[in-house]
Structure formats: C-alpha cells, structure tokens
Amino acid sequence: MSLLKTTGICKSFGGLAAISNVSMEVREQEILALIGPNGAGKTTLLNLITNFTTPDSGSIILANQDIAGLARHKIVKLGIARTFQSLTVFENLSVSDNITIGHSSKVESSLLDMCNIAAYLKGKREHKHGLREKIAEVMAFVGLDPGLAKDRVHVLSMIDKKRVAIASALASGPTLLLLDEPLAGLNQSESQEVLGLIRKAKGAGIAVLLIDHNLEAVMSIAERVLVLNFGELIKTGTPEEIISSKRVSEVYLGK
Ligand SMILES: Nc1ncnc2c1ncn2[C@@H]1O[C@H](COP(=O)(O)OP(=O)(O)O)[C@@H](O)[C@H]1O
Ligand SMILES: [Mg+2]
Incomplete structure (x- = not known):
C-alpha cells in the first residue's frame, strides 16, 4: 500500500530545474533507494517532502493529505523523520x-x-x-x-x-524515515551496521527512503530503486531491473 505519493512535483532554483515533474510513491514498510549522479536532485526531493523547500507545482500526499508546504513539525507529527546529508547532530x-x-x-x-x-x-x-x-x-x-x-x-x-x-x-x-547518504564516511563493516539498522527499522514497520552513492550497498538492501538524473525520474524498478537498464548505465557509465 502506498504511504506517500508525489504527483508531478517541480522545483526550480533560478533557471535550473532541480526536480522536474517527479511522480513517485513510497510503499508501507518498504526499503526504497533513491540514486543518481551528484546534482541529480536527490536531496531536493527529500527537502520537498519535509518542507525544507516548497514545490513550484505538484502534490505530495501522505495519509490523504497534501503535505506540500505544511509546517515541518506537522510533517514530523504525521510520521516523517529524516537525517541530513552533512551529518547533523548537536556535537x-x-x-x-x-x-x-x-x-x-x-x-x-x-x-x-x-x-x-x-x-x-x-x-x-x-x-x-x-x-x-x-x-x-x-x-x-x-x-x-x-x-x-x-x-x-x-x-x-x-x-x-x-x-x-x-x-x-x-x-x-516515524512511519517513514528519510536517510540522505547515511553511509558516507563509513568503512565497509560500519556501512553494514547501518544497513542492519535500516533492515531493523523496516522490521519495526517503518518505510525507509535511502539515498546513497554506494550502489553495491543500495542494491543489496533496496526492494525498489528510483533513478534521478538532472531532476527527472528516469527509471523505477527492482535492483535487478535497474542494473540491467541501458538508460541507467548510460547515465552512470556515460555510454
Ligand atoms: N537551495 C538551493 N539553491 C539553489 N540551487 C540549489 C539549491 N538546492 C539545490 N540546488 C541545485 O539543485 C540541483 C540538485 O541539487 P541536490 O538536490 O542537492 O542534488 P543531489 O542531492 O542529487 O546531489 C543542483 O544543481 C544544486 O546546485
Ligand atoms: Mg544530495
């Protein structure tokens, strides 16, 4: 069942379309990965979902409610929590x-x-x-x-x-946890520990939307994968479908 659904969301910064007509869903208790080259719009998508920035158009539906632009504490109350790309803790x-x-x-x-x-x-x-x-x-x-x-x-x-x-x-x-590059700066065994936590969160009924550049790790844990490129969602599928996608390898390998 769908937990969160975006329809046609767009966000531009100046002339740059950071997110372009993106329609996607997060299903209950799934581990969903969001990948794409640097600058593809991954963090912006998380920022839109959590209202760190507001969409120019489109809707973000959670529990039958459009949460686009809703006060951030209300979004947390509705069950969405996140971490940040630059590790944000109060040292x-x-x-x-x-x-x-x-x-x-x-x-x-x-x-x-x-x-x-x-x-x-x-x-x-x-x-x-x-x-x-x-x-x-x-x-x-x-x-x-x-x-x-x-x-x-x-x-x-x-x-x-x-x-x-x-x-x-x-x-x-939360019922949905958004993790922006949680494996950055970790070695392989530490990364495995964080992946273990993500699986444990799923086991506790939480859906996880995971951004990471470690494709091997992402493919080992995600049930579905979204691929963003220049703000456009170019592919959604299982890890196997993503790995065998010609379009995705063009984006990643430039061929
Ligand atoms: N607040 C902002 N102001 C201006 N440009 C931004 C802002 N946030 C993101 N961008 C631009 O939007 C694009 C997507 O950025 P981002 O979502 O951070 O990509 P990713 O997380 O995939 O690396 C980039 O070109 C970035 O420079
Ligand atoms: Mg980012």
Missing part, C-alpha cells in the same frame, strides 16, 4: 539531549539557537514523563551503549554519531 549536546530534540515534533531544531535549545531541554528534563524510557528505547534500537547517554556527541566515533542521528529521527516515532 556539544549529550546523546540523550540530541534524542530529546528529535523526540519533540514541536521543535524546529534547525531554527533554534543554542540558547533556546538549552531552555527547551531544561523544560523537557523537568517534565520528563516517558522521555527517559524513549531515549533508552531508541538508543538500544540503534545499538548505542546506554552508558553513552550523558556523553557529548563530539567524543563519539563516526559510526556512533550516525547512530545518534538515526536515533534522534526514530525518536519522533
């Missing part, structure tokens, strides 16, 4: 505070300055009904040692920082 806050921020669908953390975050977290800690349990639950889910909860994120390894980013996204209780 100077503790693991549990990072997860607390993700837990609250009312906070647009990207817009808050550190003063506001401090005040917000203080309030949260004082009314922490259920919060401690939630933090422990998502830390266990992503494989973070409970002893790290009070540690500042900047002391953690890269893989643990990735776990914090994913834990923070999971803390809002």
Whole structure:
C-alpha cells in the first residue's frame, strides 16, 4: 500500500530545474533507494517532502493529505523523520539531549539557537514523563551503549554519531524515515551496521527512503530503486531491473 505519493512535483532554483515533474510513491514498510549522479536532485526531493523547500507545482500526499508546504513539525507529527546529508547532530549536546530534540515534533531544531535549545531541554528534563524510557528505547534500537547517554556527541566515533542521528529521527516515532547518504564516511563493516539498522527499522514497520552513492550497498538492501538524473525520474524498478537498464548505465557509465 502506498504511504506517500508525489504527483508531478517541480522545483526550480533560478533557471535550473532541480526536480522536474517527479511522480513517485513510497510503499508501507518498504526499503526504497533513491540514486543518481551528484546534482541529480536527490536531496531536493527529500527537502520537498519535509518542507525544507516548497514545490513550484505538484502534490505530495501522505495519509490523504497534501503535505506540500505544511509546517515541518506537522510533517514530523504525521510520521516523517529524516537525517541530513552533512551529518547533523548537536556535537556539544549529550546523546540523550540530541534524542530529546528529535523526540519533540514541536521543535524546529534547525531554527533554534543554542540558547533556546538549552531552555527547551531544561523544560523537557523537568517534565520528563516517558522521555527517559524513549531515549533508552531508541538508543538500544540503534545499538548505542546506554552508558553513552550523558556523553557529548563530539567524543563519539563516526559510526556512533550516525547512530545518534538515526536515533534522534526514530525518536519522533516515524512511519517513514528519510536517510540522505547515511553511509558516507563509513568503512565497509560500519556501512553494514547501518544497513542492519535500516533492515531493523523496516522490521519495526517503518518505510525507509535511502539515498546513497554506494550502489553495491543500495542494491543489496533496496526492494525498489528510483533513478534521478538532472531532476527527472528516469527509471523505477527492482535492483535487478535497474542494473540491467541501458538508460541507467548510460547515465552512470556515460555510454
Ligand atoms: N537551495 C538551493 N539553491 C539553489 N540551487 C540549489 C539549491 N538546492 C539545490 N540546488 C541545485 O539543485 C540541483 C540538485 O541539487 P541536490 O538536490 O542537492 O542534488 P543531489 O542531492 O542529487 O546531489 C543542483 O544543481 C544544486 O546546485
Ligand atoms: Mg544530495
């Protein structure tokens, strides 16, 4: 069943069509990969779905509602959580505070300055009904040692920082998790750990839309793959269909 559906969405920056008439769907509990060369529009598509940018035209339907342009905290409340291409965690806050921020669908953390975050977290800690349990639950889910909860994120390894980013996204209780290049900067065994988390999220009923350049990893985990090129969706199919597509190999191999 379809969870999220875009129809004919377009987004231009100046004269450049970053996303051109893209119609796609994410099905419930599927692992869907989004691939394409640099500048193809992958991040822009995630930004449109989460209203970090608004479409020029087209619709984005989630649960019978057009969420295009809807306030970001409302989109989180409706079940969409994301991570960012440049690993976005609050390095100077503790693991549990990072997860607390993700837990609250009312906070647009990207817009808050550190003063506001401090005040917000203080309030949260004082009314922490259920919060401690939630933090422990998502830390266990992503494989973070409970002893790290009070540690500042900047002391953690890269893989643990990735776990914090994913834990923070999971803390809002999403049905759709959008991951923008979660394997970047990880070695092969660390990448396998993140892929394991993605499978685990699916097992918990969450659909995952995954952007990554590691095609081998993507093809090993995705049930379906979308290929973007210059803002256009040029192919949708199973990993096997994508690998054998002449059009896709033209884009990737230039022939
Ligand atoms: N906020 C923005 N302002 C201007 N141009 C942008 C903006 N965001 C993305 N672009 C442009 O849109 C195109 C697609 O970018 P992006 O979605 O980041 O690609 P990808 O994630 O596939 O590498 C690129 O040419 C990029 O320079
Ligand atoms: Mg990108």
